[in-house]
Amino acid sequence: MSAPPTGPGPAVAPRRRTRARTVTVLAGCLILLAAALVAGVRALGQEPTVTLLANWTGTDESNFRDTVLKPFERTHHIHVDYQGSSAESQVLGGDVEAGTPPDVVVLTGPGELAAYARQGQLKPLDDLVPRAGFGASWTTPLDGHTYWFPLKADLKSIVWYPAGTGERQLAEAARDPGQWCVGMGSGATSGWPGTDWIEDILLQRSGPDAYQQWARGVLPWQSTQLKGAWKTWGRLMGAGGNPDLVRRALKTPYENASEPVTRTPRGCTLEHQGAFIRTMDAWKRADGRYVPSARLIPGAKAADAWEVSGDLVALLHATPEATTLIRYLASADAQRAWSVRESGFSVGPGARPAPSDAGAAWHRTLAATLLDDRAVHCFDASDAMPPSVRDAFAEATIEFLAHPDHLDALLRNLDSLRLAPGLTWLQSVCDRTPGTG
Incomplete structure (x- = not known):
């Protein structure tokens, strides 16, 4: 809306301009004063x-x-x-x-x-x-x-791949350990990409109930379900059969694992990683797409279960x-x-x-x-475990890749930690189990 026209009275117009300049100057001074007060309060450590x-x-x-x-x-x-x-x-x-x-x-x-x-x-x-x-x-x-x-x-329980990769190529790549982009390094928390793998394999093969029992400290590490998850991951990674692949996985920081995707020829095709990895430069350049991990994990049976x-x-x-x-x-x-x-x-x-x-x-x-009420969402099991068990789990994944024949000893050690007194275990990590929603 336009301002209504006003008559050009010779005495009024100058007073309006003067008053406007005065208000403008005063407002500017107040702003500067407020800024100075804020700076001063912060400098004195008195700001809330x-x-x-x-x-x-x-x-x-x-x-x-x-x-x-x-x-x-x-x-x-x-x-x-x-x-x-x-x-x-x-x-x-x-x-x-x-x-x-x-x-x-x-x-x-x-x-x-x-x-x-x-x-x-x-x-x-x-x-x-x-x-x-x-x-x-x-x-x-x-x-x-x-x-x-x-x-x-x-969201986890997903596998990333470059745009233009067909269904048949995905299936073939999943069976080839050399096509998985893997980096186990993460400073003081190295090994967690391996824990994600084992958690997801257990969830997809044995279901949310077994997953939750394990995350609560009830299902033993030496159980058939857990041992099967470790062995399945070992086969996918080429553990025990391809030392070069294992060496590459152990030496590569997780954030660099996807870099071979953009090389010519391509160094790897698939990455089992959380949604956050899509913001990495390699997956941006490759226009990364994803599939539920259940489609590529051998023996997966769970219906719409997500870590x-x-x-x-x-x-x-x-x-x-x-x-x-x-x-x-x-x-x-x-x-x-x-x-x-x-x-x-x-x-x-x-x-x-x-x-x-x-x-x-x-x-x-x-x-x-993530917001689908019909799906089952289970929190990352290792993150939900007591810190001593979580850390030992991450270290065990590194040891297992290098020496898969140590699996029985690793699982026995994790079971002894699980039974240690004084640990706090959460009673639930899944929002529901099938049939309860």
Whole structure:
């Protein structure tokens, strides 16, 4: 709407211009003063602050800061002192031991969080987070309380391949150990790509019930189901028969495993990896597509069962600033922010995308699978296990690839760890089992 015309009175117009200049100058001074006050308060350490520890660095950290933290700081006028570390578990353990833990932490392992909860380090979130807003596999209760919820989710049980690869080529590649892109290296957490393999093979071959019994510490490592999963993985990787392939897998960092996909001639064709790997340069260049792993795992019988993982938020200090951040991170706005950058997925309230939502086709279909009420979603079993068992499992996958004849001894050792006193096992890792939905 246009402003109505006004008469050009000779005395009025100059006063309006002067008043406008005065208001403009005053507004500018107020803005500068406010900025100076904010800077001064921060410099004096008087601005309300909440400390947050997570494992996101690089691009993930930038996305988290831009899409989640900055809007929170602008809206609530609370500064977030963020620390990102790839050795997050070690950093948190040292901080807890020193008596200086962060206010809020984001960890990938509910098993590790359960141990901290039993030690009295975590605060219940019952009044801060609507448990009904997340599936049962994401907010597993402990002693009747909710201690964590997912901020960023990921889908596993998938195999990536380059665009243009036909069904017959996929089947042939799956039977050839040399066509699998594998990297077991990951610094202090090396071996976890192998645990993902064994978990998924067990889930697809023996079903969610056996998977859950194992993740709860009930099904023995020396059981027929578990031993079969290890042997199936060994055959897929060429363990015991192709030392060059095994050597390559053991020496390759997981983030570089897909690089041979873009070489000429192609060095590998398939990668069993979580949805996040699609953002790597090699799969971008190869226009990566995916199939459910059940289509390529020998002996798979499970119907629509998926392994999932997530970055879980927990509270260590219930300060007003920290509880405000917890409520925000559980909100639909914060949960939805990850999907905007396609740097992750959300399974929180309001996360279900609208049919008109833009984005890559692979991202939309994977998001729909994560939110599919008809499917069975089981949290990453090793992440749900007590840390001592989880770490030994990861180390055992490396030992097994190098020496598959050591399998019986490795499984006996894992069983002895499973039965150790004082461990905290979660009672559920799947949102449901077939026939209960």
